[in-house]
Amino acid sequence: MSASAARPTPPPLHGDPQPVLVVAHLTKRFLTAEGPLLAVDDVSLDVRRGEFVSLIGPSGCGKSTLFNIVGGLIDDYDGEVTVDGQAVNGPHRSIGMVFQEESTFPWRTTLENVVFPLETAGMGKSERLTRARELVKLVGLEGFENRYPAEMSGGMRQRTAIARTLAFEPKILLMDEPFAALDEQTRLLLGDKVLQIKDALNQTTLLITHNIAEAVQLSDRVVVMSYRPGRVKRIIAIDLPRPRTSEIVGSAEFGGYVANIWADLREEAAKGLSESEAVGAARGAHG
Ligand SMILES: Nc1ncnc2c1ncn2[C@@H]1O[C@H](COP(=O)(O)OP(=O)(O)O)[C@@H](O)[C@H]1O
Numbered sequence: 394m395s396a397s398a399a400r401p402t403p404p405p406l407h408g409d410p411q412p413v414l415v416v417a418h419l420t421k422r423f424l425t426a427e428g429p430l431l432a433v434d435d436v437s438l439d440v441r442r443g444e445f446v447s448l449i450g451p452s453g454c455g456k457s458t459l460f461n462i463v464g465g466l467i468d469d470y471d472g473e474v475t476v477d478g479q480a481v482n483g484p485h486r487s488i489g490m491v492f493q494e495e496s497t498f499p500w501r502t503t504l505e506n507v508v509f510p511l512e513t514a515g516m517g518k519s520e521r522l523t524r525a526r527e528l529v530k531l532v533g534l535e536g537f538e539n540r541y542p543a544e545m546s547g548g549m550r551q552r553t554a555i556a557r558t559l560a561f562e563p564k565i566l567l568m569d570e571p572f573a574a575l576d577e578q579t580r581l582l583l584g585d586k587v588l589q590i591k592d593a594l595n596q597t598t599l600l601i602t603h604n605i606a607e608a609v610q611l612s613d614r615v616v617v618m619s620y621r622p623g624r625v626k627r628i629i630a631i632d633l634p635r636p637r638t639s640e641i642v643g644s645a646e647f648g649g650y651v652a653n654i655w656a657d658l659r660e661e662a663a664k665g666l667s668e669s670e671a672v673g674a675a676r677g678a679h680g
Pocket residue numbers: 423424425430432450451452453454455456457458459621
């Protein structure tokens with residue numbers, strides 16, 4: 394019997410019999426020069442309709458690997474990913490991905506970026522312009538419709554990327570550290586925008602992050618991952634009232650959640666740190 398077969402299947406997380414996204418027993422190995430590397434080990438989680446779930450873990454714990462598998466960009470893995478009961482094979486219209494790297498088209502204005510998926514979907518011109526304007530407004534870029542990405546801040550470009558992804562009307566918005574390159578204040582304020590989107594669209598969202606405050610600020614549940622191999626260490630329900638804003642960051646309850654998650658994450662981050670220091674020391678010794 395394999396190790397993963399010995400582990401019990403976790404119960405449905407929120408008592409919802411039919412979650413939108415189900416990740417079941419996901420395992421991914423990479424073949425590297427040093428041999429096989431177990432990046433993700435038997436990860437199971439589900440996301441209910443309208444729920445905001447964050448996946449948090451130290452660098453190298455397999456978050457982006459999971460993101461790529463759920464988004465259909467990696468197809469060689471064990472386990473199963475389903476959206477509304479259908480297996481995900483290859484890039485999937487029902488999952489909209491927002492990447493850590495900026496991905497706006499530099500030659501298109503904000504409005505032209507957001508309108509792009511509607512154009513390719515064959516939506517009529519006036520309808521798609523109306524829809525794109527609504528989305529631009531939703532992400533707080535009203536007045537910047539005709540700016541090019543180079544004329545805006547990093548945070549504004551990421552909001553453009555989010556609006557463009559939302560134009561597909563994905564069942565699940567999947568984001569991999571979309572705000573990692575931004576300063577803390579911008580990140581908190583962008584969090585407010587993300588919360589407004591959730592409230593306006595009831596958007597089901599899976600956010601990948603290594604930022605604890607961001608995870609607590611935004612989420613209904615936080616999935617803490619262990620350092621390599623990436624496993625689900627703990628799932629924490631965030632029972633803070635909604636609608637939320639970044640003001641909540643100052644509350645004692647918020648601090649309690651952050652401390653709690655840090656206690657879990659600290660151990661994992663320390664493993665990652667000592668491993669990378671050992672690699673650094675070995676490299677130093679060899680050359
Ligand atoms: N294509 C790949 N080939 C080999 N190893 C990979 C590949 N992609 C990721 N890895 C390894 O898998 C582990 C998890 O990576 P990743 O999912 O990017 O982690 P995270 O996003 O949590 O920082 C890391 O050790 C990384 O080096």
